[in-house]
Amino acid sequence: MTAVASGVFSKGHGTGNDFVLIADPDGAQPLTAERVRALADRRFGIGGDGVIRAVRAGATGDAALDAAPPGTWAMDYWNADGTVSEMCGNGVRVFVRFLLESQLAELADGEGIDIVTRAGIKRVERRGPLFAADLGAFQLGGDRLVAADGLDVDRPGLDVSTGNPHVVVALASDAELEALELHAAPALDPAPASGANVEFVVPGTIADGVGSIRMRVHERGSGETLSCGTGAVAAAMATRHWSGDAADRWIVDVPGGRLEVEVDERGHAWLTGPAELVFRGEGLTPVL
Numbered sequence: 001m002t003a004v005a006s007g008v009f010s011k012g013h014g015t016g017n018d019f020v021l022i023a024d025p026d027g028a029q030p031l032t033a034e035r036v037r038a039l040a041d042r043r044f045g046i047g048g049d050g051v052i053r054a055v056r057a058g059a060t061g062d063a064a065l066d067a068a069p070p071g072t073w074a075m076d077y078w079n080a081d082g083t084v085s086e087m088c089g090n091g092v093r094v095f096v097r098f099l100l101e102s103q104l105a106e107l108a109d110g111e112g113i114d115i116v117t118r119a120g121i122k123r124v125e126r127r128g129p130l131f132a133a134d135l136g137a138f139q140l141g142g143d144r145l146v147a148a149d150g151l152d153v154d155r156p157g158l159d160v161s162t163g164n165p166h167v168v169v170a171l172a173s174d175a176e177l178e179a180l181e182l183h184a185a186p187a188l189d190p191a192p193a194s195g196a197n198v199e200f201v202v203p204g205t206i207a208d209g210v211g212s213i214r215m216r217v218h219e220r221g222s223g224e225t226l227s228c229g230t231g232a233v234a235a236a237m238a239t240r241h242w243s244g245d246a247a248d249r250w251i252v253d254v255p256g257g258r259l260e261v262e263v264d265e266r267g268h269a270w271l272t273g274p275a276e277l278v279f280r281g282e283g284l285t286p287v288l
């Protein structure tokens with residue numbers, strides 16, 4: 001290392017889906033793929049499934065984010081491999097917690113804030129210790145075949161868009177879910193042009209209008225993660241579809257904890273869950 005630059009960052013997670021967060025209100029520190037990979041590296045960097053920059057719309061350098069009303073906070077989300085994504089459901093809750101703890105925004109219990117993402121503006125509300133994000137309308141698509149290590153035969157997967165692309169595969173049992181090896185990305189046939197996040201789901205029970213599922217996920221650009229918020233919505237909405245729309249509220253258990261998905265009267269999917277900041281630090285290497 002030559003010149004030592006310093007920069008502050010926070011580390012946070014939502015049900016174990018972890019992120020490096022950087023405040024850059026005026027857009028003075030744009031992210032690059034190389035910088036993101038260095039920050040997200042779990043051995044040579046801070047480590048995370050993704051890197052998130054908090055920047056004001058108008059200063060982001062990204063037309064999709066700068067289209068929001070000036071002053072709106074923009075979530076500039078990058079996967080650990082240095083690719084950008086349209087949206088991150090766990091990330092947007094952690095992002096709001098980060099704004100609050102950094103005194104960049106204020107939110108009383110029950111109040112909400114609009115955050116611009118590459119998938120449009122998302123409303124995030126503070127609900128006691130949890131945060132709820134309106135991820136908007138979701139779209140169910142067609143089928144494609146999914147092959148993964150640990151699966152005996154290829155399975156059909158359903159395309160679901162929650163702003164970013166997902167393919168959801170139903171499994172028969174917890175044993176099948178546990179037997180999966182998700183070190184390598186599942187193979188999709190046909191392969192989607194921009195890749196996809198792949199969720200494997202075991203449907204549970206439906207009682208009193210509430211359904212439950214268990215899920216594991218392989219995220220585009222990050223590998224297997226302990227949770228994926230948009231993936232939880234995709235998995236819940238695929239299972240809801242398979243059940244004949246039997247429930248509008250879904251409990252989603254992921255390896256990193258529990259999320260809740262609810263469809264409102266407008267057909268918007270709300271994602272509710274924790275958003276934790278675990279430390280704040282000062283970087284001593286040029287990447288920060």
Ligand SMILES: N[C@@H](CCC[C@H](N)C(=O)O)C(=O)O
Binds near residue numbers: 085090091164219228
């Ligand atoms: N973990 C996120 C999704 C992050 C982006 C995803 N890997 C993609 O490329 O679309 C979530 O909580 O939604």
